[in-house]
Amino acid sequence: MHLTAEQIIPILDTCLQAEYFFHDTAKPARLLETLDDEDQAFIIDWVRRIASTNIELGFRFANMAPQVLARMDHALIEGWVLQAVGEYDCSGLRPALAALEDIDLFMSQGRERTAGCLFEDQVGVLSHFVQGLSGRGLKLAQARFSYTDSETIFLPGVIAHLSERRKNFQLYKANVAHLWAQTRFGTFWPGLATLIAGYPDPKRALTTFHALEVVRLDARINRELPGLYREMRMLRRAFNEPKPAEEWRNLTEPLTSSDATVWDSVALLPRASGISFLPAPTCYQGRLDPIAVDEILEKRIPREKALFRYSLKELAEEANQEQHETQNAPSFDVRIQPDDSLPEGLCIEITLDDRPVAPPDNVNKLITSIIQDFGEIPDEYLVPTGPGEYNPRDFAERNSDDVWSGSYHEEGAFIYNEWDYRRRHYRKNWCVVRETGVTPIYDDFVPRTLDKYSRLLIGIRKTFEALRDTDHRLKRQSFGDSVDIDAFVEAWSDAHTGRETDDRLFTRIHKEERDIAVMFMVDMSGSTKGWVNEAERESLVLLAEALELLGDRYAIYGFTGMSRKRCDIFRIKEFQEPYGREVKARISGILPGDYTRMGPAIRHLTEKLKESDARTKLLITLSDGRPEDYHRDYEGVYGIEDTRQALLEAHRYGIHAFCITIDEEGADYLPRMYGVANYVVIHEVRKLPQKVAGIYRKLTTR
Template identity: 45%
Template sequence: MNWLDVMHGLHHPLTAKQLQEILNEYVGLILMAHRQLDDAVKVLANLPRPQQDWVVEWVRVVSRQNMELAYEFIHQVAYALTLMDENGVEEWITAVIETYDKEGLNKALDQLNALGQFAQQYRLNNMGLPLVQIQSVLQHFIIGLDGRALKMEHGDVAFTDTETLFLPASIHRFDDKTLNFLLYKATAAHLWAQTWFGTWQLSLITASEQFPHREKAIRLFHTLERLRLDACIARELSGLHRDMQRLLQLLNEPVIPTGWETIAARLAEPNATVEDSYFILNEIHTWAVPEPVAYQGVLLPEQVERVINLRKVHEKKALQNALAELLHKHPEQPQNTDDGAQLNAQPMIEQQPTLTERTLQNLLTMQGEGAPNIPELQDIIASIKQDYGEIPPDYWLIPAGAGQGEPDFLNPEKKHRDLADTAQQIFSYPEWNYQRQRYHKDWCSLREVDVALKQDNFIQETRCKYKGLLANLRRTFEALRGGNQWQRRQSYGEDIDLEALITAYTDAQAGHEMSQRVFTHLRRVERDIAVMLMIDMSGSTKGWINLAERESLVLLCDVLELLGDRYAIYGFSGATRKRCEIFPIKRFDEPYNTTVQQRISGISAQEYTRMGVAIRHLTHCLSEVDAHIRLLITLSDGRPDDEGENYRGVYGLEDTRQALLEAKKIGIHPFCITIDSQAKTYLPYMYGVVNYAVIDKVEQLPMKVADVYRRLTT
């Protein structure tokens, strides 16, 4: 038989008899209980061969979880494929397996039998466009516009607090994903326009309180501003404006509300400002509120003013500190006043000195040696002008001593001291305050705490439980191991690459040029890698999450030992900045022995999740390892969190992000694997859009780590 016959055989559908024989391997015990597959395999025999192979592979996967589930899956999969595409069927059966893992067989069978309901929801979900799919593209679009750098997160409604654009998690107004993306883009542009064209330069809270129906006044004001901002976008982004008008036409929404034509013309004047909108609001506050257009969103003035007030305090201090530093390095030269008197810069520094904007601009445009190096200053000035329209006079006043005592901690210095009542070392690390844009020096106290050894059969039980998966992982990781490795899809080599040959033959049959890269070649590969596994041991991991973490570590350690790469495992937790804790489970210089295994078995849930200080400590440990590639892989069940001091929320995210940036600066690659279903709303901002993975099954963790290895080390 030549290879052409092999090709035809691979593409020829399996008969019902052949399918019966193959599926017997996975559900044979069920069939012994007087159950049949006759009708099911007859239907499956009508499927094309690639789809039959796909079904058989999923039967194999499901049977490893439970044979009863696999038997029922065989009977329903053909019908499922008439309701959904293969991605939808995979989501359906994966959800069933997850239910089986968490709630048992009966619940899983109930979910399996609710196929129609799942398919309906799947179709509904896939009509829309999830924000996470296009967030990176949309973020780059916003970055390309004028004004301060705006973050992007998902929210229940579309609005901006002037620092973040909150957009719906999914948009499905259209059946066409291109149009749904365009609606996302139009909404983001409208929210950006609020920040750039001055919607929030005056207090909407104060202005709306004078009206008897405050909420109605806010919505009328929003309509006025929408018309003004549409005109601004038409002048600055004419192409996008045409797309926005097209969206309204497709949705049958009026560009200008009926009876508002004259008002729209007034607000379309190039010199129209937010003051004009407030002036017109006084004239029309009794009018009915028009329906908002699709990209309009809502106004939330309380949230906006809270953010603006915090930013104004921070930016005023930041500007004054920067000016003080600038005056210290480049004292302003004496200038002639109107009456001929001269101003001396040195006495002014002692008595609330000022620096004129003209002199500042001259300094900022200096070239060559002696030019000031304060890249953030231009951004601060631009942001202040966005909020005020100009730099307020008191912002140029520089408090005596400003700018002093604000050292840079981008390269944190690790310090420790021995306490009289304990033999443990205490490490001090800075923490990033995003509101002040400064580090708190020696803010967090961290100690390394031993994990209690636990002598049980956990390691052996886990290996037995995941025997099949462990064998697959070993084969996967062996392929990554240093030494002689087969490189696929080569133009020459020692053997035929069957998969590449099949693809090339299929292309040729379709009339395309047949690829010559159908060989495998043996190549010598050397590895020089160090990986740090950072394990969340916060209180929220108690229960099945803690079990999943420990089982994952057992599997990972077994396969990492095959690679020969250096690796370490540390847990982290703590409570408040004064009691941050790191739990060494395996150090780089430790062998994977019984002691390490007993530590893994003894991992238990502790307190909170203050991540920034833990990342800084482990970054320092990893930086001391001489390796070409250094990975910091975090396994966590949620976002940074701690009691008190407002660490939860934006502060904790910003501190963690800053710690990750510090790690990247010294050549460490961070990656996060999480089981938080909301992670896609914040992890792209912290880690980057390709440096995280969301899972909810222990089996997925080692495979995700393998994916990281492939991408970063090959």
């Protein structure tokens, strides 16, 4: 419906609060009257959204928008506005107004902002993509250009080389695939940087080696992921990349063989260096940085060697217990055979004194990573660690820079975006999170709790004992610890009737492990003072006792805060930390704090859960009320929508969220935040400790 100026004025008066800010809305109303219905609705909607952030920005936009419509379409205007609002969030009103008024600068970047793909928008999808590929787990991070250090794939903040956003996303995906292939198929090894440095012209040698590897890796991707490779070829055509010269194609033909390795590229490097014109770089190949890889290898190789040897020690101890034997010098061997039917493309068999042993998933991943670096398991890796030789925690500690990326407000603080539902966009770098430890209180709280719930604890322990890892005997295996009689009889019959026999004649024990990592996010706001705080602490004690028996990985963090600039996360128990005297004292030390700004806490703990390699990841919140903060801007719908968006972000990384609350009104807002089936309301505070263990059992067995 077309609006007249008289109809538009009261709308602008309301959203621009003309009664208090004394803006004359008649002029922009007359300008908006000249627009068609669609443009009118679009501009008025954005005036509302901008004014929810700042009235002056909204008023300036209302005056400028009609003339801007003559130069930009709706999508470009949206990008222009969001840039200005982002400036307001980060730098204040004056830079935001300058960004709004500098239309020419924005127009010069228009294609990049409309057709381009932003890393921050696509990182979730790309992370899922790279997680689905075989080989060592890789992280994604933003950088000025594309490359990998063999543990992280670095990508530019925006890709806008092509005219369509879909194609620019495909280019991101092709970048990821090619850089993954470098790590998966052995482009990097200890000594690559030294090899390149030994050439008279190291820069040209590196460029040539990279071009050779592009040929080899493209052939591997074509065989492994033919559908993706077709997209990559279409991208090359979109960039009008010239066909390599015949001399180059003839030289590199051996690299397209299925058994070609990086050493074939190395062997061709001297001849290839003599070619006058190398092929143009492909649109997705990025750069090679052997020095960055060497820095990572210097840390990874000793770490993985120690972890692998320690894992062998544990396997030997476990095998000896099962066989009721003592073993002074266990002899390990690793047999590796290609097997395209398996996710990693390799069949890995570990034998101890010629007896096969079944390594857990984390050891298989370790083997895969070592093979990617060396092409085999070196002999010195097959010697288990001796007593006191190695402590796994020496390699578990990480500097914060290894885990977190992005801007720091100050040392020890982390910056997160926050979702503004009125804008339908994020407030950039809006919340400041600081992580500290809970001050421990060494008292008798834990013993008193165990005594208080002693009968309940007996039942919990019995229930959780039944959930522990169980052993299953797998039949018809190619190797194993005993003969499968049924399979043997069938094979004997087949042999005597002239039919082909099956060599799967064994059975072996397979341990089904619970591979779960759960993060407990505990509300430490001021409203938990009294019974709620005590019930939360008692619940954590009972859960910890049960989980220690069950063997699930778990961490406990509390959260509270006051305003977006002081979002506090309290470390109670980390994943690798034992449940001992210190953790028990921290549980006792959980005290009520300030307010409940949930979004930043969820985003922070999501980052921690992302680091876990568990198959199942849970984020369980213990709370007593809806999201709120000292300033009213986080009350009501705003806080609920930001929390919901943070939970959606967690879900994109495979993290399942659940909320346990004692808020009687929880059913009014929790379905919007967590979903209909992902929360439970405990109507009596005192029953929380009795209920929480049962809820956890149901969550992890459904």
